[in-house]
Amino acid sequence: MQPTSMKAWRYNKTPLDDIVFDGPDATFVLESIPVPKPDDVSILVKPLMLSNDPAQRTWIQKDRAKMRLYMPPVLEGEIMAALGIAQVIAVGQKVSKYKAGDLVLGLLQWAEYLTIKDDDVWLSLINGGNPLEFDMSVYLGAMGLSGITAYGGLMRMCEFKPGQSLIVSGAAGSVGNIVVQYAKNVVGASYVIAIAGSEEKCDWLRKHGADVALNYKSPTFEQELIEATPDYIDAMFDNCAGPILDACLLRLKYWARIAVCGAISSYNDSAGQHLKNYTEIVINRLQLLGFIATDFYDMVGEIQGNIGKAIKEGKVVVKDAETIVDVRDKFEDIPKVWYRLFEGGNIGKLVTVVGDEE
Numbered sequence: 001m002q003p004t005s006m007k008a009w010r011y012n013k014t015p016l017d018d019i020v021f022d023g024p025d026a027t028f029v030l031e032s033i034p035v036p037k038p039d040d041v042s043i044l045v046k047p048l049m050l051s052n053d054p055a056q057r058t059w060i061q062k063d064r065a066k067m068r069l070y071m072p073p074v075l076e077g078e079i080m081a082a083l084g085i086a087q088v089i090a091v092g093q094k095v096s097k098y099k100a101g102d103l104v105l106g107l108l109q110w111a112e113y114l115t116i117k118d119d120d121v122w123l124s125l126i127n128g129g130n131p132l133e134f135d136m137s138v139y140l141g142a143m144g145l146s147g148i149t150a151y152g153g154l155m156r157m158c159e160f161k162p163g164q165s166l167i168v169s170g171a172a173g174s175v176g177n178i179v180v181q182y183a184k185n186v187v188g189a190s191y192v193i194a195i196a197g198s199e200e201k202c203d204w205l206r207k208h209g210a211d212v213a214l215n216y217k218s219p220t221f222e223q224e225l226i227e228a229t230p231d232y233i234d235a236m237f238d239n240c241a242g243p244i245l246d247a248c249l250l251r252l253k254y255w256a257r258i259a260v261c262g263a264i265s266s267y268n269d270s271a272g273q274h275l276k277n278y279t280e281i282v283i284n285r286l287q288l289l290g291f292i293a294t295d296f297y298d299m300v301g302e303i304q305g306n307i308g309k310a311i312k313e314g315k316v317v318v319k320d321a322e323t324i325v326d327v328r329d330k331f332e333d334i335p336k337v338w339y340r341l342f343e344g345g346n347i348g349k350l351v352t353v354v355g356d357e358e
């Protein structure tokens with residue numbers, strides 16, 4: 001018997017800078033609301049695992065022009081959105097693509113149940129409906145959006161070749177760790193510098209393919225970067241922008257390609273980005289190449305095939321590259337778990353377990 005009411009996190013108030021957790025200006029509020037009913041062309045799903053993505057912060061960004069976004073923003077009053085894995089509980093009369101019990105990947109919500117139109121572009125059967133080859137959470141990380149982003153950014157945007165050198169920022173995160181491992185252990189990078197925010201993460205990166213790992217919070221970070229790059233570097237995969245990118249602009253070769261993947265250093269800061277070394281881009285012909293993972297959907301088969309093979313061969317480690325938080329009895333923790341992304345509280349993919357299969 002399905003419950004008639006459920007818990008859901010509503011997006012309450014646009015944050016100016018940092019997320020607000022309590023009081024009248026709280027960014028999100030927890031509510032008890034009726035379980036929605038699917039119409040003829042929708043399915044009712046129960047989220048099992050939520051993906052935590054820095055991009056969710058940009059979906060609730062103040063004053064962002066809607067027509068410039070790659071997906072619709074979440075508006076004040078709506079339930080907060082999140083990518084994730086869910087189980088299909090019921091389907092509308094005209095739905096033929098999905099049946100009760102299927103596991104799907106899609107754009108979900110911070111809610112115990114939700115309905116999704118069967119033709120939603122983000123919705124698909126997990127692993128194409130075939131039996132899972134890896135733990136379910138891996139389809140949110142290396143075999144999911146993070147893997148597509150890492151591979152597409154490295155191989156298509158950086159055009160990365162065996163024997164080249166690479167700097168990766170945000171290197172111990174979900175996208176970053178795959179870039180480090182794939183560049184070094186599969187493509188055959190000559191030299192990988194990984195940048196992350198703690199000594200523990202730097203040790204972890206040295207174990208998984210980084211020739212050098214630098215803690216950007218160290219007071220001597222800029223000097224250590226200079227010492228680590230006597231011959232300058234061929235390419236960069238940048239997840240952070242801000243002061244880290246600024247320091248790296250000084251250490252790249254002429255015509256170096258930079259995959260501009262994200263800018264997490266400024267997502268909670270309305271002051272935006274400021275690069276004091278901007279003219280390096282002009283003088284050294286640096287190629288800053290922005291992209292969104294959906295640009296690589298034409299190569300998803302190639303990406304998942306190659307990353308899947310690398311995982312099976314032990315060249316890309318996934319077991320050790322996840323931070324899984326179980327909130328099945330603590331639905332109220334969902335925003336705080338997500339916020340760990342901005343505090344450096346994850347190694348690899350940060351996944352929130354929210355429900356059990358029925």
Ligand SMILES: NC(=O)c1ccc[n+]([C@@H]2O[C@H](COP(=O)([O-])OP(=O)(O)OC[C@H]3O[C@@H](n4cnc5c(N)ncnc54)[C@H](OP(=O)(O)O)[C@@H]3O)[C@@H](O)[C@H]2O)c1
Binds near residue numbers: 053176341343347
């Ligand atoms: N273009 C695309 O299509 C696409 C797709 C997916 C992700 N992205 C972007 O890729 C980046 C990484 O995403 P992810 O999912 O892999 O997240 P993630 O790296 O697993 O988690 C975020 C990490 O960012 C670091 N961080 C937080 N605040 C920072 C700051 N002020 N300066 C430097 N580092 C900071 C933290 O690690 P430390 O402890 O090292 O600080 C944290 O663990 C994000 O910028 C995201 O928006 C882009």
